[in-house]
Amino acid sequence: MNQQIRHIMIVGGGTSGWLVAAYLKRNLPPQVKLTLIESTKIGPIGVGEGTQPFTMQFLREAGITPDMWMKDADATYKLGVEFVGWHNKTYFVDNDTYETFVIGPNTTTMPYWCDKGSKEFFDWLPAYRLAKANLSPKMSPELDHTPGLVSPSWDAVHFNAFKIGDTIRQMLKDKIDYYDTEIVEVDKNDDGVERLRDVNGKEYSADLYIDCSGFKSMLLEQALGEPFVDCGDTLLCNRAVAMPTQYTNKETEMFPYTRATTMKYGWRWTIPIGERVGNGYVYSDAFISPEQAELELRQALGDFTTPANHLSMKIGYHKEIAKQNVLAVGLSAGFVEPLEATGITFTTKAVHFLMESLVKSNGVWDQRSRSLVNSRFETMFSEIVDFIFLHYKLSNRSDTDFWLAYRDMPMPEAVKRRLEVFDNDLPKTMFMENQFQMFHSGQWFEMLLGSEYFKDRFTVLDPKYEKYAEMYCDYQKYKTSKVMEIFPNHSAYITGLYDK
Numbered sequence: 001m002n003q004q005i006r007h008i009m010i011v012g013g014g015t016s017g018w019l020v021a022a023y024l025k026r027n028l029p030p031q032v033k034l035t036l037i038e039s040t041k042i043g044p045i046g047v048g049e050g051t052q053p054f055t056m057q058f059l060r061e062a063g064i065t066p067d068m069w070m071k072d073a074d075a076t077y078k079l080g081v082e083f084v085g086w087h088n089k090t091y092f093v094d095n096d097t098y099e100t101f102v103i104g105p106n107t108t109t110m111p112y113w114c115d116k117g118s119k120e121f122f123d124w125l126p127a128y129r130l131a132k133a134n135l136s137p138k139m140s141p142e143l144d145h146t147p148g149l150v151s152p153s154w155d156a157v158h159f160n161a162f163k164i165g166d167t168i169r170q171m172l173k174d175k176i177d178y179y180d181t182e183i184v185e186v187d188k189n190d191d192g193v194e195r196l197r198d199v200n201g202k203e204y205s206a207d208l209y210i211d212c213s214g215f216k217s218m219l220l221e222q223a224l225g226e227p228f229v230d231c232g233d234t235l236l237c238n239r240a241v242a243m244p245t246q247y248t249n250k251e252t253e254m255f256p257y258t259r260a261t262t263m264k265y266g267w268r269w270t271i272p273i274g275e276r277v278g279n280g281y282v283y284s285d286a287f288i289s290p291e292q293a294e295l296e297l298r299q300a301l302g303d304f305t306t307p308a309n310h311l312s313m314k315i316g317y318h319k320e321i322a323k324q325n326v327l328a329v330g331l332s333a334g335f336v337e338p339l340e341a342t343g344i345t346f347t348t349k350a351v352h353f354l355m356e357s358l359v360k361s362n363g364v365w366d367q368r369s370r371s372l373v374n375s376r377f378e379t380m381f382s383e384i385v386d387f388i389f390l391h392y393k394l395s396n397r398s399d400t401d402f403w404l405a406y407r408d409m410p411m412p413e414a415v416k417r418r419l420e421v422f423d424n425d426l427p428k429t430m431f432m433e434n435q436f437q438m439f440h441s442g443q444w445f446e447m448l449l450g451s452e453y454f455k456d457r458f459t460v461l462d463p464k465y466e467k468y469a470e471m472y473c474d475y476q477k478y479k480t481s482k483v484m485e486i487f488p489n490h491s492a493y494i495t496g497l498y499d500k
């Protein structure tokens with residue numbers, strides 16, 4: 001395996017498999033052969049409709065611009081996630097614009113907002129104001145709600161989980177080696193996987209195998225025996241029940257954000273996409289049965305007829321997602337529950353790590369390449385686990401055993417260390433390289449402020465700083481008000497985009 005990679009084989013054609021294929025096709029030298037094998041009989045998981053901003057950017061890097069896929073995938077815009085019921089007040093974690101917080105070298109508005117309080121902050125937060133007014137984050141593909149951008153904004157979107165894969169499949173199927181068949185056997189040798197065999201006895205082999213087979217992790221876990229690290233001790237939710245509802249009034253219901261509302265034993269998502277609204281209850285089966293969860297969701301939605309889709313979730317990851325000649329990407333690598341819609345971003349990040357390692361090793365998949373991918377992935381994964389855990393841990397809901405279990409759970413040492421960053425040097429967190437991988441420290445701040453973490457913090461603000469921060473925030477407020485005067489309703493914008 002100390003030769004340059006000449007042939008990469010992707011196993012799986014869910015969202016991960018096709019995103020990986022699109023990116024590699026565009027960014028690897030043309031002499032590297034690409035094969036994708038999927039079983040359309042097995043099919044993709046069919047959930048995963050909210051994204052982080054990286055997905056849009058990733059698709060651009062794969063040569064797929066929004067006009068090429070948004071309509072076909074029923075996509076809508078997402079300005080962030082609104083958290084309802086987690087605390088007395090609703091809070092919002094936005095897609096992060098640097099200008100929300102940064103006012104100078106090593107200086108942010110965070111101490112100012114701690115002093116003012118969470119209600120004042122979320123009433124002011126530009127993205128949240130736009131979101132609550134149901135306004136589109138864009139006036140046109142070029143004109144964004146954040147004036148003055150030099151390069152395209154890192155928009156986040158919602159989309160139809162089935163259609164996104166189909167859309168990319170149509171674009172790519174004839175440009176790579178593509179097989180619709182089921183792999184039933186994996187032969188191994190000293191390098192890892194030697195060859196795959198399908199139901200008809202046909203054999204397939206390559207230099208590097210990308211395992212996008214979903215939760216079963218067919219190559220990494222099943223064939224190479226890489227152990228699964230279970231994170232169920234801190235993230236209790238392990239099942240979901242999903243059910244779409246139809247729009248009755250798109251103008252008000254197609255809001256440009258995800259809503260995460262607490263339930264008795266977990267939370268439910270509301271994700272408005274082009275043709276319908278996606279809903280799902282994420283819960284722990286240690287506290288409630290699937291039937292009870294379905295009923296609680298139906299009662300919340302007022303829908304007693306639409307068929308429900310029950311899913312189990314494997315919460316955790318593999319320490320070595322890059323092992324011998326296999327790299328696991330997507331659900332086969334690891335998954336945390338969907339509270340922050342990070343699943344698809346794992347895919348995009350893993351591909352970036354792969355590319356980074358191949359560039360550094362001149363196209364050779366060696367131990368150094370694997371170590372780089374593994375350490376980057378583990379750092380990112382542990383940050384996300386901590387981030388999601390804190391939403392639950394800091395929630396003040398305590399009416400059921402589920403919420404009490406979180407209240408009584410000790411704070412893990414790793415989480416305490418992460419919080420120390422905010423305790424010790426709040427104004428500088430935005431400038432701390434390598435502390436935050438998936439979430440910007442601004443997003444951490446929004447989650448912590450919304451969860452009243454800073455409530456009892458006593459800070460004496462320097463009057464000059466306070467004046468300056470106030471001036472800056474007033475200026476942002478004014479700018480947002482002006483944007484809101486001319487930006488279109490989200491559903492009107494999406495309809496215009498689809499009609500083009």
Ligand SMILES: Cc1cc2nc3c(=O)[nH]c(=O)nc-3n(C[C@H](O)[C@H](O)[C@H](O)COP(=O)(O)OP(=O)(O)OC[C@H]3O[C@@H](n4cnc5c(N)ncnc54)[C@H](O)[C@@H]3O)c2cc1C
Nearest residue numbers: 012013014016039044045048050183214330331338343344
């Ligand atoms: C309840 C829930 C909600 C989620 N919400 C979000 C969200 O809001 N945002 C987000 O980013 N992520 C979310 N996710 C995660 C998201 O669904 C996945 O990250 C995404 O769909 C990618 O899945 P995948 O392609 O890795 O696996 P899958 O979709 O499971 O695809 C597996 C592929 O492997 C193929 N395959 C399997 N076995 C074989 C075989 N033997 N031979 C050939 N092919 C085979 C299948 O045909 C399929 O094509 C959610 C997940 C769950 C469970």
